[in-house]
Amino acid sequence: MNKVRHVLLAEDNPNDVELTLEALSEQNLANEVVVVQDGAEALDYLYCRGSFSG
Incomplete structure (x- = not known):
């Protein structure tokens, strides 16, 4: 069984995030x-x- 991995995207430009x-x-x-x-x-x-604790 494959474990689903999270992808972390660090980006400050909302347009780039959307793209x-x-x-x-x-x-x-x-x-x-x-x-x-x-x-x-x-x-x-x-x-x-x-904000990511707990």
Whole structure:
């Protein structure tokens, strides 16, 4: 059984986020995509800190 992996997208440009999510959707990506604004927020996600704790 394959484990579903999360995709972390760190991007501060809303247009680029939209384009990326659209491209992933067109490829039928089943993974959950977590979008953060910058590197600091990406680290918070990876280390379960701040708004990503608990």
